Amino acid sequence: MVTDWLDWPFFEDRHRRLAEELEKWCAANLDEPGEDVDGYCRSLVGRLGDAGFLKLCTEGDVRSLAIARATLAYHSGLADFAFAMQGLGSGAIRLFGTEEQKAEWLPKVASGQAIAAFAMTEPEAGSDAANMVTSAASCDGAWDLTGEKTYISNGGIANFYVTFARSGGEGSRGLSAFIVPANSPGLTVEERIEVIAPHPLARLKYDDVRLPPDALIGEPGEGFRIAMETLNLFRVTVGAAALGMAGRALVEAVDFASRRRLGQGTLADNAVTQAKLADMALALDASALLIARAAWQQDERSRDNRRAAAMAKLNATEKAQKIIDAAVQMHGGMGVTKGAKVEELYREIRALRIYEGASEVQRQIIARDLLKEQRT
Missing domain, CATH: 1.10.540.10 (Acyl-CoA dehydrogenase/oxidase, N-terminal domain)
Structure with missing residues (x-):
């Protein structure tokens, strides 16, 4: 490491x-x-x-x-x-x-006795969470949930799903958050989804899932804020995961280049290889700095951390993709051979640029914060 x-x-x-x-x-x-x-x-x-x-x-x-x-x-x-x-x-x-x-x-x-899941994404509402249509109807003090969620991590193995649904009104103000035990009648795993880096992922169906009043998290209508605050808490850590993967790719690349014979020397003796390794190390340290700053601010400073968190997540995931791609390229045919660590990393890193706010969303967060600052 x-x-x-x-x-x-x-x-x-x-x-x-x-x-x-x-x-x-x-x-x-x-x-x-x-x-x-x-x-x-x-x-x-x-x-x-x-x-x-x-x-x-x-x-x-x-x-x-x-x-x-x-x-x-x-x-x-x-x-x-x-x-x-x-x-x-x-x-x-x-x-x-x-x-x-x-x-x-x-x-x-x-x-570790209960496996958790975060159920927000829907077939027609990914990054645009305010347009979700899964409904939560209040009935005699209880709640009835109806709808679908998809691309839910831990889908199929979770013991409970924190689920976001529309409890009234339009847009972001009409959403609420609920704790839904996996064994709730009416909740079914409709489809297991296979992706390039295998992990538990599923499409869920809520068919009049009846929940008690105390299943509601916070107040009715607070769901969007709850979701955004939760995502913001962990956004920096997505960048940290990308940093770990990129760091492993750099170690693998340095090790391979130092051992791989090229002419009378090794791949590491080649000036082009050295330039590439230098670029990889530079990108890695820049990502680490942004992550460290954002995490420190979130822990120690009483201020809005959304811009710093978005920058950390955006830069680390985008640069990690490039670092890992460079490591694969350096390995040649071995880099795309199943079983090679860099091939595994190549598949693992791709989703980090999408989940918990795609790179395009992070750019919007950064730009809007800058424009808001300009107006005040």
Whole structure:
């Protein structure tokens, strides 16, 4: 793992100790997933919970979350996925839940006894969440949910889904958030979705799913704000996961170039190769700086952090894609051979430029914040 960034003044000794502990855990616990991806992810959640790392998802600061994701992603995309979804899936409860909701669900998430999911995306509403049509009708003090969600991570293995639905009105002000146990009558997994980097993903159907009054998170109509605050809490950590993957790609590239024979020397002796490695290292450190700044601001400064978080996520994911692509190119035919680490990274990195706000959305967040600042 490239750990130079942990020496920077954004971090404390407790963060550095966390990185060391996770490095040791990864070395002792991460093996090949095999064909049973669902079972492997369940096992990862259990092992992360037993080791105490999932407590970070329910009570950790952003810098700790970023370090955890960068470290896990360096070693395993699925390990990062299993960890991150425990945080994102329970984030709305952590930020806006009642004391009773927190007491019921967060200890289970932290121990790995309950697998969490965040159900927002719909067939016709991805980045444009304000246009979702899944409905939540109030009925005798209870709620009836009807509609569909798709591309839901942990779909099919989650124990509960924090679900966003329209409870009244149009646009973003008409949305509410609910805790939906996976065994709720009327909730079904309609389709398992296969993607280039395998992980549990599904389309869900809500067919008059009846929920008690205490399933509501926050107040009616607060769903959009709850979703955006939850996403913003974890946005920096997406960049951190990209940083971990890019760091691994650079290590793989340096190692390969140093061993690969080229003429009388090695690939690393070639000036073109050296220039490429320098560009990769430069992009990696720039991403690390943006992530460290954004995470520190989110933890230590009482200010709107959306622009810094968007910059960190946008730059890290876009640059990681380029770093990993360069590593694949450097490996030649071996780079696109199944089983090669850089080939795995090439598949893993692509989704990070899409989920929790695509790169285009991050650019909008940055630009709108700049324009808002200009007007005030």
